[in-house]
Amino acid sequence: MKSQVKPxxxxxxxxxEIVKEIxxxxEPMLITQNGEAKLVIMDVRSYEDYEQTLALLxxxxxxxxxxxxxxxxSACEVFSDLDKEDDR
Incomplete structure (x- = not known):
């Protein structure tokens, strides 16, 4: 994903226009102030996807x-315990 950079x-x-475009x-937009990156603007769906990815990580x-x-x-322990539960 490539960000646009705008002052x-x-x-x-x-x-x-920015709201419509994004x-x-x-695609996110990077906002600069005095040549320095200050903000990233993204649409809500992208933000929600980002939040879900971050939560999984x-x-x-x-x-x-x-x-x-x-x-x-171990997996063997877990499956053994599950088999014991099935036998009850």
Whole structure:
């Protein structure tokens, strides 16, 4: 995904156009102030997708940390316990 880069003055004078463009293209826009990156503007669907991806990455990172700390059970143990539950 390639971001467009625009100065803050463009944001001020073209807000409605920017909303339409970003909503249609789903491409983020980087806003600069004095030549320095200050904001990223994106449509709501892209933001929600980003949030879901971030949440999944956090879950994976937590899982990896648990494994590194030895807080896990082998698949054989889990399936054995499930078989015991089925036998009840």
């Amino acid at each position: 803050i003055s463009y944001l001020k004078s073209h807000a409605a 909503s249609e293209s789903r 956090k879950i994976l990172a937590l899982g990896n940390r648990e494994i590194e700390q030895g807080h896990f059970r």
